[in-house]
Amino acid sequence: MRRYSVFLLLLLGLLVLLPATTMAADPSGAGNPIDLEGAMNSIDYVWVLVCAFLVFFMQAGFAMVEAGMVRVKNVANVLMKNFMDFAIGTIAFLVIGYSLLMGSDVGGMFGDPSSNFMLFGESYDVGNMLLWFFMLVFAATSVTIVSGAIAERPKFKTYLIYSAVVTALIYPIYGHWIWGGGWLAASDLMVNLGGGYGALDFAGSGVVHALGGLLALAACIVIGPRIGKYTKEGKPLPIPGHNMTIVMLGGFILWFGWFGFNAGSTLSGNQLIIAKICVTTVIAGAVGAVTAVLLSWRRAGTPDLGLAVNGMLGGLVGITAGCAWVEPWAAMVIGVVSGIIVCYGVWFLEKKGVDDVVGAISVHGFNGLWGLIALGLFADGTFGVYTVDGPLVTGLLYGNAGFFVAQMINVVVLAIYALGTGFALFYGLKKTVGIRVSPEEELQGLDISEHNVSAYPEMVTKDVAMTQEAVK
Amino acid sequence: MRRYSVFLLLLLGLLVLLPATTMAADPSGAGNPIDLEGAMNSIDYVWVLVCAFLVFFMQAGFAMVEAGMVRVKNVANVLMKNFMDFAIGTIAFLVIGYSLLMGSDVGGMFGDPSSNFMLFGESYDVGNMLLWFFMLVFAATSVTIVSGAIAERPKFKTYLIYSAVVTALIYPIYGHWIWGGGWLAASDLMVNLGGGYGALDFAGSGVVHALGGLLALAACIVIGPRIGKYTKEGKPLPIPGHNMTIVMLGGFILWFGWFGFNAGSTLSGNQLIIAKICVTTVIAGAVGAVTAVLLSWRRAGTPDLGLAVNGMLGGLVGITAGCAWVEPWAAMVIGVVSGIIVCYGVWFLEKKGVDDVVGAISVHGFNGLWGLIALGLFADGTFGVYTVDGPLVTGLLYGNAGFFVAQMINVVVLAIYALGTGFALFYGLKKTVGIRVSPEEELQGLDISEHNVSAYPEMVTKDVAMTQEAVK
Amino acid sequence: MRRYSVFLLLLLGLLVLLPATTMAADPSGAGNPIDLEGAMNSIDYVWVLVCAFLVFFMQAGFAMVEAGMVRVKNVANVLMKNFMDFAIGTIAFLVIGYSLLMGSDVGGMFGDPSSNFMLFGESYDVGNMLLWFFMLVFAATSVTIVSGAIAERPKFKTYLIYSAVVTALIYPIYGHWIWGGGWLAASDLMVNLGGGYGALDFAGSGVVHALGGLLALAACIVIGPRIGKYTKEGKPLPIPGHNMTIVMLGGFILWFGWFGFNAGSTLSGNQLIIAKICVTTVIAGAVGAVTAVLLSWRRAGTPDLGLAVNGMLGGLVGITAGCAWVEPWAAMVIGVVSGIIVCYGVWFLEKKGVDDVVGAISVHGFNGLWGLIALGLFADGTFGVYTVDGPLVTGLLYGNAGFFVAQMINVVVLAIYALGTGFALFYGLKKTVGIRVSPEEELQGLDISEHNVSAYPEMVTKDVAMTQEAVK
Amino acid sequence: MKMIQAIVRHEKLGDVKSALTEIGVVGLNVTEIQGRGVQKGQTRQWRGAVYDVDLLPKIKLEVVVDAGIADITVDTIQKAAFTGNIGDGKIFVWNVEEVIRVRTNERGKTAI
Amino acid sequence: MKMIQAIVRHEKLGDVKSALTEIGVVGLNVTEIQGRGVQKGQTRQWRGAVYDVDLLPKIKLEVVVDAGIADITVDTIQKAAFTGNIGDGKIFVWNVEEVIRVRTNERGKTAI
Amino acid sequence: MKMIQAIVRHEKLGDVKSALTEIGVVGLNVTEIQGRGVQKGQTRQWRGAVYDVDLLPKIKLEVVVDAGIADITVDTIQKAAFTGNIGDGKIFVWNVEEVIRVRTNERGKTAI
Ligand SMILES: Nc1ncnc2c1ncn2[C@@H]1O[C@H](COP(=O)(O)OP(=O)(O)O)[C@@H](O)[C@H]1O
Ligand SMILES: Nc1ncnc2c1ncn2[C@@H]1O[C@H](COP(=O)(O)OP(=O)(O)O)[C@@H](O)[C@H]1O
Ligand SMILES: Nc1ncnc2c1ncn2[C@@H]1O[C@H](COP(=O)(O)OP(=O)(O)O)[C@@H](O)[C@H]1O
Secondary structure, three states: OHHHHHHHHHHHHHHHHOOOOOOOOOOOOOOOOOOHHHHHHHHHHHHHHHHHHHHHHHHHHHHHHHHHOOOHHHHHHHHHHHHHHHHHHHHHHHHHHHHHHHOOEEOOOEEOOOOOHHHOHHHOOHHHHHHHHHHHHHHHHHHHHHHHHOOOOEOHHHHHHHHHHHHHHHHHHHHHHHHOOOHHHHOHHHHHHHOOOOOOOOOOHHHHHHHHHHHHHHHHHHHOOOOOOEEOOOOEOOOOOOOHHHHHHHHHHHHHHHHHHHHHHHOOOOOOHHHHHHHHHHHHHHHHHHHHHHHHHHHHOOOOHHHHHHHHHHHHHHHHOOOOOOOHHHHHHHHHHHHHHHHHHHHHHHHOOOOOOOOHHHHHHHHHHHHHHHHHHHOEOOOOOOOOOOOOOEOHHHOOHHHHHHHHHHHHHHHHHHHHHHHHHHHHHHHOOOOEOOHHHHHHOHHHHHHOOOOOOOEOEOOOOEOOOEOO | OHHHHHHHHHHHHHHHHOOOOOOOOOOOOOOOOOOHHHHHHHHHHHHHHHHHHHHHHHHHHHHHHHHHOOOHHHHHHHHHHHHHHHHHHHHHHHHHHHHHHHOOEEOOOEEOOOOOHHHOHHHOOHHHHHHHHHHHHHHHHHHHHHHHHOOOOEOHHHHHHHHHHHHHHHHHHHHHHHHOOOHHHHOHHHHHHHOOOOOOOOOOHHHHHHHHHHHHHHHHHHHOOOOOOEEOOOOEOOOOOOOHHHHHHHHHHHHHHHHHHHHHHHOOOOOOHHHHHHHHHHHHHHHHHHHHHHHHHHHHOOOOHHHHHHHHHHHHHHHHOOOOOOOHHHHHHHHHHHHHHHHHHHHHHHHOOOOOOOOHHHHHHHHHHHHHHHHHHHOEOOOOOOOOOOOOOEOHHHOOHHHHHHHHHHHHHHHHHHHHHHHHHHHHHHHOOOOEOOHHHHHHOHHHHHHOOOOOOOEOEOOOOEOOOEOO | OHHHHHHHHHHHHHHHHOOOOOOOOOOOOOOOOOOHHHHHHHHHHHHHHHHHHHHHHHHHHHHHHHHHOOOHHHHHHHHHHHHHHHHHHHHHHHHHHHHHHHOOEEOOOEEOOOOOHHHOHHHOOHHHHHHHHHHHHHHHHHHHHHHHHOOOOEOHHHHHHHHHHHHHHHHHHHHHHHHOOOHHHHOHHHHHHHOOOOOOOOOOHHHHHHHHHHHHHHHHHHHOOOOOOEEOOOOEOOOOOOOHHHHHHHHHHHHHHHHHHHHHHHOOOOOOHHHHHHHHHHHHHHHHHHHHHHHHHHHHOOOOHHHHHHHHHHHHHHHHOOOOOOOHHHHHHHHHHHHHHHHHHHHHHHHOOOOOOOOHHHHHHHHHHHHHHHHHHHOEOOOOOOOOOOOOOEOHHHOOHHHHHHHHHHHHHHHHHHHHHHHHHHHHHHHOOOOEOOHHHHHHOHHHHHHOOOOOOOEOEOOOOEOOOEOO | OEEEEEEEOHHHHHHHHHHHHHOOOOOEEEEEEEEEOOOOOEEEEEOOEEEEEOOEEEEEEEEEEOHHHHHHHHHHHHHHHOOOOOOOOEEEEEEOOEEEEOOOOOEOHHHO | OEEEEEEEOHHHHHHHHHHHHHOOOOOEEEEEEEEEOOOOOEEEEEOOEEEEEOOEEEEEEEEEEOHHHHHHHHHHHHHHHOOOOOOOOEEEEEEOOEEEEOOOOOEHHHHO | OEEEEEEEOHHHHHHHHHHHHHOOOOOEEEEEEEEEOOOOOEEEEEOOEEEEEOOEEEEEEEEEEOHHHHHHHHHHHHHHHOOOOOOOOEEEEEEOOEEEEOOOOOEOHHHO
16 A cells, blocks of 8 residues: 555656656657646756756766876876766666666566667657656766776776666666665555655665765775875875866866756756755755865864865765755754765775775765765655655654664665675676776876877976885 | 748747737836746746856857867967957847847848847847847857867957957858748748748757858868978878867866757747757767767777767757757767768868868868758657647658758758858958968967967976977 | 835845745745746746856856966965855854844844744745855855955965854845845935935845955955065066966856856846846946956057956946846946956056955956946836836936935945955954964965965976066 | 087977987987076066066977087087077087996997 | 086075076076975875875076186075075086087087 | 986886985986987877877986996986886986085085
8 A cells, every 4th residue: 555655656756747648758748738737847847957957067077076186197088988978878878777767667676678768659758858868967977976986097998888887777776776666665665664655865865876986986996906006015195186176176066066966856846845955955065075174184284175075075965865854954964974974984995995086985985875874864854755745754863763774774775786786897897808907008197098198288297206105 | 821821930939938029128027927928938038048058158168178179378369269259249249140130030131230239129128138148149159169170370359350240240140041030941932842841950050050160161271270280291290289178178068058059949948848859969969979989999099088079069069950850869860970970070171181170160060061951851740840839840751851952952051151251251351450370479379479478377388299290 | 114115125025935934934845836826936946046056156166267366386275265165154154144144134234143043943944045045155255255366375274264254244244234124225214315225236246246355455455465476666576377278267157157146136037137137247248358358458468368357257246236227238338347447456456565366356346336336327217126016226327316326325335344344354363363374385385385285286387487576 | 428408499399309310319308498598588468467577488408419429419409490589599518428228228329 | 618507496496596697697497396305305185194295396497607607606596595494405517518509509608 | 426317217217216215315306308219209199190299208317426326326227217118218427516505505525
């Protein structure tokens, strides 16, 4: 019983979105009536598309942050990875990814793989295309996270394969479990546990960020640290990025895009909660930044720019799951914890020999999981499942322990899924096409070895020389 | 008979847009009723303005791509050109350009030149100002294309004159033929040919891009290649740009803006086709990028970043005319062809002695024409002329050969018009004010010779030295 | 009597915005009815949020302009200031700033300080959160202006204190006088003077820009010029910035964001005047740029990029107060004057020993005041006080001398307030925590001394050596 | 062996390199420097304010050659770098006692 | 003729240049180098991790002067570049056999 | 005293520095240069067009040492910079007549 009611709830948003699809595919939107319903429909389309544009633009943000955090000799490569994973991902999502994510549910596990193939037939419908576009830019966000973590050493060709596989399979399947009517959100078990709803993830702390960040963890472990990252004694040596200006620009672009990411996830412009979502989002980002700056200040004696940006991103990741369901003060708490997680995460991983160039594992992986937990804690029972109607989402602190358990189950499942598929994929790639360039190519830089260009052909460079010596 | 029906159709969008102008100019929007019509009107305004902002932002994208693709010594000059052509174009468009483009039709050839002078009188109306603003950012996009193609050698003053003339006259007149009720779209001949509509161009593959790109071709031929571009034997020597990071940033900004460019061209947020437009747009861009990367990989042994961005842009230009009228699979095909056109276009022109710094001729010119042709081929008959009502736009592959012929006429007319006015303009400028700086100034770089600044005063530079020697 | 009517008028917009708050706080938007009113409400939310996103993005624009205009050794510091002032400001605004700005009026002077503390209780309402978010990004814009003016010498810690104080107190109090129902806008005196409305400032030429710019003037005077800025004879020596590309990028981002800044200030997407606002905004920016370029051309013999961007920004600041109330031709006039003010302002201040790195005082301070005056001159009586209903706002040239006087009173009050609080604040900081780094630190650059990083660790730099020698 | 250090104009680097190739001098290295000479600097402008700079970017070329061909090398560079205008640059020559090729550990003339 | 190569602090370049101008030494050229000396380096931080760098940016100045004024030139540079703290730099002097002015093909002292 | 100027590969700088430290040679300075040698250049591509570059980035190291340890310094650098492939670089040695430490105005050997 309950299962169906949730299922219906989840479909409600979709139905509002797709007024004409109940009959037949409507590729032109001719079914949009010139009446109140039609107008509200238009508002939804306008809002969702604008938000999707902003999320798309986050690709530029990632590209800038990552490019700025690598050395001059690897810049063009990082840019190309960021650009091509989106391009290839678009094709993969059109062919199969979206079907697995949002196609009609098959046993709670995945969507019907052929249902949206190339957006042919029934799926050639404005409402469905709206959702496809929105889901595409989300998928692309998740995929691009790995790029920065393993920068400065992977084979370009292998990275392309990775990005196609994740967009086509790994992301959509887990995404289906949460957003596509799959078991984590809609199975009887989970719905009973949560008290009317299963595991939730408003805009994707888990689906997008934790998944991407944990894949990055697997990737970093499989590929190993960069030449020069550690001394013989295993002491980490910092390898500063080449351009703080574009790191900061990228940070601002990501923050800008994140408003679309979170507030667009209502999939409706008629949900006034979008205003609140922006408030919690901006607070968590700001507080995350402040926290990380203070921690870096204490540790190194001066406030650090890179961690400031990381802290802000961590706060944003942390609020993403709960942005519509938590209060402003809770957003502050979430941001503080996120800032702490980012800093200690970065320092811990570095010590443990995991060489994550941009801090993606801490920012997206650890904080993504934290976001799911935080939602289970702080949901204040004022907003329902993507609707103002009940059942209202309520967390542990407001008395719903079951939902907190549901969220913890999600955390565990996600961690296992992400690391499992991640290790399988990256070991597989390592054993077959190879995952890492040769040491000579790495020393020379991937711009020359993989693309035979310089990112800044006229710039005279110097090496950042360290007193301690690294293992070659 | 038919002529009038089309004319009415074309005005329909305008009428929906301008509810109050049928009576008198409404500068405040007081005529917006607090009823359903008013609400739908508001949705149109919100959508069109947001899209116009995105299109405006494409100026930044062009500036970054072009700046990144020139050498350090010409960066400030390229930036200034991009910036000032918009500033001067705004004035030109206010004084005369918009009147010629959208003023009441005079013999199918141009709009009444005085009708919107300074937006005085009747034209001081919110609906008209909405259209003015949207049309301005489109005109500016077209004008700025030439800037990158002829970079590193034109006189700054001459470039300003060029940009004023194109915004004031050349662009609006052709634009009127397609979008302003002029002969290509609305004459009996063309409408009969097309089967209820004449030549079409949804968002401006032809009006904006092919026009700009072919003007760039004329400009490149008249101005001649840069010193150092060719050896004595006529072999082209690559001249790498100085900053791939901002090229990529610019590419992302352009893609971001393009969603506004294409989907905003409905001039309405109540047309749900906007969702489909985003889908075809993103697909064509992605596929164009992948195609170009593969071609560059095959040719040079490594995947190239510059061509990746060019390929993406080419795909976007190619889909622009047909974005609302073609299916996703067709968008893929269009993207593949666009990617091919870009690469071979760039290589062909380079061999032929046409020195196009950023590849604008291939990206915008050739692909703009291809976009018009593709629309004539692939229009699938599911959407009408900027409306869900019929006559539905149908291409050759769906049985409407007449429309294909109408599109081919448009291609030929446009090519003749653009090259004709282009050669006339640039030869005229060459003979009068002069079009090119002196060789000494060119060698020194335009930043010093034209602006007396350095773009990066503290950066130590090196020359990219080639083995083969160029003609000085 | 009149006082109340204006008060009502000012609240009208708020009421439209907050349909459910008359009853109880509505944190989820459940009060949004599924009827016409609800749909129009949704349109307002969508519009205001999108515009707020754009205004937020202006932070990136400021960061880029400012970073580009400083020397390599101070880049990371400037970026950090821009980033952290927003982060800290968000917290300050949540705790107290917004309450002072928009809380229920206390004697015309400020809002009830506790009314919106942490957005608890009654203030936990979607409509209120919408306004909070919009007001936050405006406050942040004002605060960040000082950063660029005093770049390359302030202590980082002191700057953080400054930004918290301005966001928490200085900005909200003056803002309340104009936008929060305070005395400048709503007192009997002012309303009688204006003829139905007191001092006005549509989007904040005064509230945001003049306030920020005049605080910058105070800051520059208190902190003193950079080492190397003046010769022993007091002759100013230019200190070129390090990166014109990002200056231009920042300029474009600011222009892009400004459309949201001005047109979003309707606080409603149902006011079709938003179209007109974009038109006047783009015109003033373009004309400001052209004017400044021509002036720099005349003075230095070549057209300057930095002043082009400054001129554009000056034009935008100048139109901000009157954007909804003046005609396109008036926007041109405003832009011309703005361009002149910027150039002569920059040159004058430099000669007088005020070392404003980015020209912020002229761009924001002087032009902010000019914007208020221009509104008093050019308001054409076609639009009311944030509504299409009367009383219509009319300026001196259209016969309403009283309103002009009201505006001049605002100008004087604002100048006194800004300089008064500014000098108090900066002298206070100077005497306590200290405002400026040591000469050694300044020579070394703030990136190393304050953050212990390099913005471009691998870049080899050169000094821009001048013939004349500066005082050390 | 002689070290020939030449300061030349940016735009002359290509010509000098080819001229050296023609006389068989292949090995060389190049840096951008900032120089001051008789040519006392130029003016630049920044936000409309004109100022004088006294260091101009130049190219520094270093070639080590066998003493026997030092003169012809100097002449070749001088001719290739010549424009006749102030700022053409300088050439400095000094004695090098030893040359070592890292790859082979060869010493002396054969290592050049 | 002598080549005087001086490694000095960035912030001392202006003083050295003016001091040289005062004693009539105009021609010179300048590069940024990375140096290591007694001053063993400094610490920097990156994302909260502190590390030591052992090369610090310095300015390299090269002046060729007539042997007769080499000493005073060296003294002038030493005085102008002096702060008394570690990292002040070094001056190296060696013999230059020939100087050629490219613009005129003059040789020797008059070419300096 | 001797000036030892070594042109080495970018990726060998670290090894050379440590090797020098080990033999007690601390003072040195480093620049990026563009060099041409037997290694005639490489190809690059730009927008799919392949071209040859004839100058490759290298590291120039300058060390002034006492004449007595010049040979061992040269040997140390040669060994540390060696890969055996074309492009390993060159070392040039010439006589330095005077060394001045700016901080103390010491001259000669003790100033090194
Ligand atoms: N005495 C010198 N020592 C070192 N470099 C010098 C000296 N004189 C000139 N130069 C270099 O040569 C360049 C050209 O010198 P300049 O005197 O202007 O040339 P010319 O005398 O041929 O007109 C200068 O920019 C500087 O880099
Ligand atoms: N033997 C040397 N050879 C080449 N350059 C040197 C040598 N010793 C020092 N330098 C240069 O001089 C700079 C200052 O040296 P340092 O020993 O720290 O100065 P000081 O002894 O005056 O404190 C170094 O950074 C390096 O660039
Ligand atoms: N005669 C020379 N004068 C100055 N620099 C040289 C000379 N010969 C070689 N070099 C420098 O040494 C580098 C390596 O030279 P190369 O001949 O390729 O090395 P190898 O002979 O060991 O293979 C060149 O890139 C250049 O910078």
